Amino acid sequence: MLADHVTGPGRRNNGTTGHMTAEAKAAEVAAADPASPPLTERQEARRRRILHASAQLASRGGFDAVQMREVAESSSVALGTLYRYFPSKVHLLVATMQDQLQHMHTTIRKRPPAGETPAERCAETLMRAFRALQREPHLADAMVRALTFADRSVSPEVDTVSRLTTAIILDAMGLADAPTPEQLSAVRVIEHTWHSALITWLSGRASIAQVKIDIEMVCRLIDLTSPETP
């Protein structure tokens, strides 16, 4: 319902109207999401190993520590294969973020924010996410830097991440359906602030306290967009 658009191998479809991908029909496996190129079990496993290695290396030393050759070796995959699954380092890290976000979403759903107003719940959720990131600052660094450095060629993937984030926030607000355009706009602004505040924190230009203040400030916008529910 939320997740889709999984990056996977088999992108180089040149125009020929050839047969469908060889492994195409195989094992429409466990994972609940894949839509575009259905993956073999072994492929699914490879993909998972790669993402795991990526997160692992990122947790060590952030963006720079995720070196494609190392990811390939750690996940027992040839370099060329790695690039077939994720066409660039940024693609890989954005996919990693997607992965982590999904975890976070289910985690948050298990214990939803308890605040009174939507604004409070929103701030609470974001702060919870922030604390999670603080536990793995290097991983956060790798993912966020990749996300904001991504160019047009990664737009679809970045967009997926963005939609996931939006979903989490709307969930938190308790407005998962029927948000007004104004509210969507406010949520977009909140996301902007969230990303940018993370960056200033990661680059050491803002303290944790500062980020908290900024988040709470921007969440006030929500009150501004729904004063008709007293």
Add this chain to the structure above:
Amino acid sequence: MLADHVTGPGRRNNGTTGHMTAEAKAAEVAAADPASPPLTERQEARRRRILHASAQLASRGGFDAVQMREVAESSSVALGTLYRYFPSKVHLLVATMQDQLQHMHTTIRKRPPAGETPAERCAETLMRAFRALQREPHLADAMVRALTFADRSVSPEVDTVSRLTTAIILDAMGLADAPTPEQLSAVRVIEHTWHSALITWLSGRASIAQVKIDIEMVCRLIDLTSPETP
């Protein structure tokens, strides 16, 4: 009063309490800002040539088109020298942004925004800046990507850019002095939104109209922080 912290050569001061830099006292030249390492005329000229080449290349093809070897050649400077002036590509592009921002600041001061409320003036100013960026989207791409990709080693320079931006916004609001902490917080959030919205626009994930909406939305925060001035 606003600008300082100019990147320049002569950084590799190892601990020795040696004599002051050879060219140190020379020509405390034209430019109004340099503080740390006063530059020779020829050095000032080199620095300018480099920044010009950087902006030029950036205007062509954005971040990727700014290749250090090319910048060096275009500005008739050896690669090593380029790196002495700007210790990395990101440093170079952030300095380029600083440069452009200064232009913009003086431009805006010549014809200040005319809106009624601070919020209106703020939105007006940002939209004017946005239109300026639209005229050189590739340059914008290079500068903004560099800014958000910058790691800790570039913090001082990024911070300078941030202060410049803050100054522009406060100027626009007419609150250049004595802003309350709340207002400063709001301005920080506005900057966050500004940067992040630019990125989504540059990577083709948001339209110009969308950016406008977001900017106007976030500027409403200003009203929220000063309802005591009717």
Add this chain to the structure above:
DNA sequence: CGGTAATCTAGAACAAGTTTCAGACTTGAT
């Protein structure tokens, strides 16, 4: 002026992301 330290130049060398290629292996279909 002459000396000396710092700066600049040209070019090689190194690092990591990305591409390419030939050959081995899998997969699904006949």
Add this chain to the structure above:
DNA sequence: ATCAAGTCTGAAACTTGTTCTAGATTACCG
């Protein structure tokens, strides 16, 4: 079981940011 198409592997090559080196130049000091 066999075949054709598509994948994966291993290794080399290419690109661009960054570092290093040796020698020429420049700037300041006495």
